[in-house]
Amino acid sequence: MNREYYGKLIFELSRPGRRAYSLPANGCPEGATLLPEGLLRKSAPELPEVDEPTVVRHYNNMSTNNFGVDTGFYPLGSCTMKYNPKINEEMAVLPAMAGLHPLQPVSTVQGALEAYHTLQCYLAEIGGMAEFTLNPFAGAHGELTGLMVIRAWHDSRGDSKRTKVIVPDSAHGTNPASAAVAGLKVIEVKSMPDGTVDVEALSAVLDDSVAAVMMTNPNTMGIFESRVREIADMVHDAGALMYYDGANLNPMLGVARPGDMGFDVMHVNLHKTFSTPHGGGGPGAGPVGVRSGLEKFLPNPRVVKNADGSFGLSQSDGSLGSVSATLGNFAVQLRALSYILSLGCDGLAQAGRLATLNANYVKESLRDVYELPIDRVCKHEFVFDGLADKTSGVSTLNVAKRLLDHGYHAPTIYFPLLFHESLMIEPTETESRETLDEFIAVMRDIAREAAESPEVVKSAPHNTPVGLPDDTKAALSPKVTYFDLMQ
Numbered sequence: 001m002n003r004e005y006y007g008k009l010i011f012e013l014s015r016p017g018r019r020a021y022s023l024p025a026n027g028c029p030e031g032a033t034l035l036p037e038g039l040l041r042k043s044a045p046e047l048p049e050v051d052e053p054t055v056v057r058h059y060n061n062m063s064t065n066n067f068g069v070d071t072g073f074y075p076l077g078s079c080t081m082k083y084n085p086k087i088n089e090e091m092a093v094l095p096a097m098a099g100l101h102p103l104q105p106v107s108t109v110q111g112a113l114e115a116y117h118t119l120q121c122y123l124a125e126i127g128g129m130a131e132f133t134l135n136p137f138a139g140a141h142g143e144l145t146g147l148m149v150i151r152a153w154h155d156s157r158g159d160s161k162r163t164k165v166i167v168p169d170s171a172h173g174t175n176p177a178s179a180a181v182a183g184l185k186v187i188e189v190k191s192m193p194d195g196t197v198d199v200e201a202l203s204a205v206l207d208d209s210v211a212a213v214m215m216t217n218p219n220t221m222g223i224f225e226s227r228v229r230e231i232a233d234m235v236h237d238a239g240a241l242m243y244y245d246g247a248n249l250n251p252m253l254g255v256a257r258p259g260d261m262g263f264d265v266m267h268v269n270l271h272k273t274f275s276t277p278h279g280g281g282g283p284g285a286g287p288v289g290v291r292s293g294l295e296k297f298l299p300n301p302r303v304v305k306n307a308d309g310s311f312g313l314s315q316s317d318g319s320l321g322s323v324s325a326t327l328g329n330f331a332v333q334l335r336a337l338s339y340i341l342s343l344g345c346d347g348l349a350q351a352g353r354l355a356t357l358n359a360n361y362v363k364e365s366l367r368d369v370y371e372l373p374i375d376r377v378c379k380h381e382f383v384f385d386g387l388a389d390k391t392s393g394v395s396t397l398n399v400a401k402r403l404l405d406h407g408y409h410a411p412t413i414y415f416p417l418l419f420h421e422s423l424m425i426e427p428t429e430t431e432s433r434e435t436l437d438e439f440i441a442v443m444r445d446i447a448r449e450a451a452e453s454p455e456v457v458k459s460a461p462h463n464t465p466v467g468l469p470d471d472t473k474a475a476l477s478p479k480v481t482y483f484d485l486m487q
């Protein structure tokens with residue numbers, strides 16, 4: 001990045017009279033107005049006045065102040081920050097797709113509806129479900145939609161006493177939040193020391209007031225819940241349903257299906273597992289799948305294939321209603337379809353297996369210098385509890401900051417809450433052996449540095465535009481606007 005531009009607002013680069021464009025004269029007489037007097041500005045807007053190179057450099061320099069999967073290795077656990085093939089981006093911006101309006105007549109968008117319907121079918125096959133809707137806009141939105149399906153099903157049987165949802169304490173924060181928004185009360189179940197659900201504790205709170213159990217498998221620790229079938233039987237015997245949080249579907253792709261594990265309702269995060277970049281919180285899609293018997297409760301409208309082979313929208317009577325004004329985020333759906341079609345069955349299964357292999361490779365290569373609290377084969381991610389040698393006083397935060405000096409995005413830190421110094425690593429399937437080896441070497445260097453010269457690690461980062469912020473000061477007297485910073 002260039003120092004002349006770094007950290008400056010475009011207003012600071014402004015000089016009176018500079019222009020980045022030149023337009024031919026418009027031919028209107030000077031002073032002529034086409035708008036009523038009352039609608040006109042009294043003074044000109046305050047816009048930056050800059051030449052074209054300044055505009056171009058300003059935005060390009062700003063774009064390089066960021067870090068993304070297209071910049072370097074991004075092992076952020078619990079988020080699946082994987083490289084997304086560019087062919088999927090190209091499909092999403094095809095003019096014939098990107099130029100559509102969501103409210104166009106159905107007869108004019110048959111191709112788009114076919115793409116939508118095809119993706120519904122593929123997701124149903126991958127998840128082991130009967131039917132999918134692509135309408136929800138995010139994972140959390142999918143959870144809410146799925147829980148509303150579950151409520152609608154209980155209501156349809158006149159079973160109105162089921163007002164609770166059981167959620168393991170290792171669940172993503174959106175699980176209890178979605179349950180609360182769906183009007184259900186959350187019962188938290190503690191995890192075992194190995195991070196898996198405590199089946200006995202779950203069984204103790206399972207009664208006829210429970211609507212559903214929400215589970216993530218593999219769970220947040222990256223461990224496969226091997227007692228899931230037993231749990232599903234128990235939950236079904238108690239008259240409740242099993243909800244699958246599919247944000248960790250990556251390692252399961254083509255290998256195991258939530259439907260076969262006994263789940264009734266699930267969501268997937270297209271922006272995690274199926275190729276949409278999602279740094280900075282947007283845009284996403286959280287399609288929801290249901291097992292046979294629950295289809296009619298899915299949100300309206302549904303995309304269906306008619307008997308004559310054409311595609312249409314249908315409204316189902318038992319539906320929970322509508323969850324989006326359009327049919328979801330179409331560009332995200334197109335990327336997912338392109339991803340699935342380009343990988344094919346074998347490719348998807350290979351992605352799933354590589355996600356698991358890569359995580360275990362990194363874990364095994366670092367376990368002598370970082371503390372491994374759960375010593376099991378993991379799936380797509382795993383958690384260290386800080387450095388193995390605690391005598392240097394170097395924390396997980398220090399390690400994360402030092403990684404920035406080496407050009408890596410830090411792993412997830414201090415989550416999950418099960419350990420004091422959690423350092424959660426998810427390499428993903430798209431990283432090469434060389435990238436993983438390089439990362440492992442840097443992690444080992446940092447461990448050695450922590451023992452030999454801990455101050456260097458504790459005062460990191462040293463090579464980034466912004467150094468180590470004072471966390472306490474930032475919390476006590478935050479500077480939240482540009483003008484605060486200038487003081």
Ligand SMILES: *Cc1c(COP(=O)(O)O)cnc(C)c1O
Pocket residue numbers: 078079138139140141171172174175216245247248269284286
């Ligand atoms: C990301 C995530 C979610 C929420 O998905 P959003 O698309 O961010 O709303 C839910 N559960 C788990 C396990 C996740 O990792």
